[in-house]
Amino acid sequence: MRAPGFSDTIYVMKRSRALKPLSSEHHQALLVSFQLKKGLAGHSESAGAPKDLPGLVALARRFEEQILRPHCRAEEELLGRYLTETDMRRLRGEHAELQRLLDAARGVGPAEQRTLLTAFADLLERHIRWEERDLFPYAELHVDEAALATIGGELEKRLVLARSETKSARR
Numbered sequence: 649m650r651a652p653g654f655s656d657t658i659y660v661m662k663r664s665r666a667l668k669p670l671s672s673e674h675h676q677a678l679l680v681s682f683q684l685k686k687g688l689a690g691h692s693e694s695a696g697a698p699k700d701l702p703g704l705v706a707l708a709r710r711f712e713e714q715i716l717r718p719h720c721r722a723e724e725e726l727l728g729r730y731l732t733e734t735d736m737r738r739l740r741g742e743h744a745e746l747q748r749l750l751d752a753a754r755g756v757g758p759a760e761q762r763t764l765l766t767a768f769a770d771l772l773e774r775h776i777r778w779e780e781r782d783l784f785p786y787a788e789l790h791v792d793e794a795a796l797a798t799i800g801g802e803l804e805k806r807l808v809l810a811r812s813e814t815k816s817a818r819r
């Protein structure tokens with residue numbers, strides 16, 4: 649069976665406007681996962697990603713700090729109360745595991761770093777697919793329009809703020 653390419657991982661989603669900021673970050677997450685996998689496999693064509701291990705670790709960390717961390721917090725805080733207990737447990741558990749894998753990749757040898765980054769890229773892709781295919785459709789069915797609009801407004805604010813904080817912290 650042919651390994652799926654990045655184009656296969658982007659699906660057409662009919663996403664409510666409110667959740668679009670999160671969905672567009674999911675696309676970025678899938679790209680990072682794809683780049684990490686290609687880079688780790690030593691592919692010459694790695695979608696613009698670095699091919700050396702330190703470069704890949706840096707790519708994953710940058711993504712985690714700038715996008716993933718505020719993204720996960722926003723999902724848990726804004727969508728959490730509308731989800732089932734089981735889904736909420738999975739959401740929190742996978743967010744924490746993604747963070748743990750990257751934290752563990754600090755200060756270990758290259759072999760272990762490869763293992764941890766591979767696990768991070770795999771879980772990231774699985775997690776995003778689950779959110780897009782199951783979790784968000786569920787939320788869209790169970791959250792009324794007015795609440796969705798409130799969530800959407802809050803998301804815009806938070807994600808814009810998170811971006812500008814990251815920028816000023818890097819100055």
Ligand SMILES: [Fe+2]
Pocket residue numbers: 670674719723776779
């Ligand atoms: Fe997400």
